[in-house]
Amino acid sequence: MVFSFFKKKREDGSELQSNVFSSNGAKQDIKSIIRLPIPVEGFSYKLSKKDIENNKIAYFKNGSLYNVFPRNKSISLDEDRGTAYEARYIVSDGKKYDLCNPYDVIRFKIPDYSKGGNSFSYVTRDLSYIIMKRVKRIYQKELCIPSTFLAVNLMLVSGVGWLSKDYERMLSQLERLEEYRYASILREGISKSNPSLLDGNIRVKNQFDSTLKLAKQLGTDLVVMPYLASACEECAKYQGRVYSITGKDKRFPKLPRVINETGCVHPGCVHHLQVFYEWETIQKYVYDNEGNVQIVSVDAIENSNRPxxxxxxxxxxxxxxxxxxxxxxxxxxxxxxxxxxxxxxRIVEFEWIEENLPEVAPKSLGGYTRMKHSNSKNYQKIKQLAAQKGMYLDDAL
Structure with missing residues (x-):
């Protein structure tokens, strides 16, 4: 399978790289921020019995879920959205796509979220969220690669405040399948789109700068690093203190240089500074002799000036x-x-059992995992029946 680019002219005469086409005509949407590279080979996905029997459909408009099929009208759409999570088909802005067909996934048209506006209010209805959930369950690389590209492209435009860990989770799905080349391409594309998405240090510094800006707007020179229930040795020295940004307010220590420069105590730090109002108290987690915790108020000035x-x-x-x-x-x-x-x-084994030994197949992958790990009588029975059909189950999985 060979993918190729073609070029067309802008109105000003300059060249514009356009859509990506496969040999069978599958076109990658021009709105995709990160393109599936060329050449791409081996995108042939064999449908399982479960896929073939799946006729569930999720309907989206401007990236937001508005209906599912089959629809249980006795409950709300939010209660019935499990159908969308399991749907094989998606109708997005009037166009139908088969999520079990790699070529449909490649040509998926990225919706115009600016026409919607529900992404933040209804994250669980967001198309990017639902495709993300689906990617986490895909372990066949032929379908996982294009699906992961689709998920990331949707995340980048959805308007939902996805964190670096959400993007890393998508990349890890490819890395876990040893598809490092595609993971690297996505990582580079995400970084070019917004460097802070994968660089936690940049994101933390941006957040810190926003806090300083807010403090200035509110006319205060004070910020606070709240206590967390769990802190490392270094963070313990700095948490639970009010700081003077400029050092002019002598009641409190001046904001440490390391925090002023990086926005945090150390790389990977989970503490975040907040604007402090003098009528607020500092809340501290206190443990009793049995390890039970309660929250108490402590004096801001005294606590901020401790060693x-x-x-x-x-x-x-x-x-x-x-x-x-x-x-x-x-x-x-x-x-x-x-x-x-x-x-x-283990997924491959379970799906084979579902298709070839439906009369003894467990109801779920979790059930199959438990019986396998406990080496139960039912597992031994399934193992014997599978061997008779030429499928040898691996007890170590």
Whole structure:
């Protein structure tokens, strides 16, 4: 399969790179910010039995969900939006697309969100949100690659304030399938569109600059770094303090140079400064001897002028360690290439069982995972029946 560009002239005579076409005529929408590169090969997706039986449709106008089929009219659309999450077909601004057809995904026309206006109010109805959810469930690279490009392009124009972790999650879907080339192209495109989207340091600094601007507009020289329930050793020294931006208000310490330059204490810091009003109090998390937490008010001036040391209690240190361990475990279990490969292979096994052994197939992938890991009698039965048909299930998945 070969993709090629053609060029056309603008009215001023200059050349404009236009749409991308595949050998079978699938055209990539001109509104896409990041184009699927050329050449693209192997985009042949085999429909599963579940795909073939799926006739669900989600209807969108200007990127916002307004109806689904089949529709349960006894409940609200928001309660019935699960149909949109599972839909094989999407009708967007009057055009129908098959999300199981890579070429339909490639030619998907990016909607004009400026004509809508509901994206922020109804994030769960937003087309970008629904395609994002779908991408997370796709482990066949032939369909995952174009679907991820579509999701990212929708995210970039939707108006929803997607965070860097949301974009990283989309890129990781490709990286987990070892499609690093496409992930790299998307990463570069996202950065060119808005450098702060993937660079957390830039985003934090922009947010900090906005806080300083707001403080100036409100005529105050004070900002506060609130306490968080869990903080690292370095952040503990700076949190729970009111700072004087210029240093003129001698009741409070001057805003530290590191924060003034970067907007945070250290790279990856989750603390954010806020404008401080003198009638506000500083709220602090306090742990009792059993580790239970409550929020108390502390004196702003006294607390802001305490020594710049790590003053966390034993319980606060323990809570931070547990949070870090939990996050690390999650990353190792969910994001490692090994776990991804196993998960993808387990999906293949489950879908094969659904199609070839429907009478004994578990109701869900989760149910199949549990019976496999517990090596239950039902799993052994399925394993034996599958072997008789030439499918050998892997107990290690």
């Amino acid at each position: 710049f040391i790590d003053d966390r209690t034993v319980w606060e240190i323990e809570k931070y360690k547990k949070a870090q361990q939990k996050q690390l475990k999650k990353e190792n279990e969910l994001w490692s290439p090994e776990s991804t490969i196993k998960y993808a292979k």
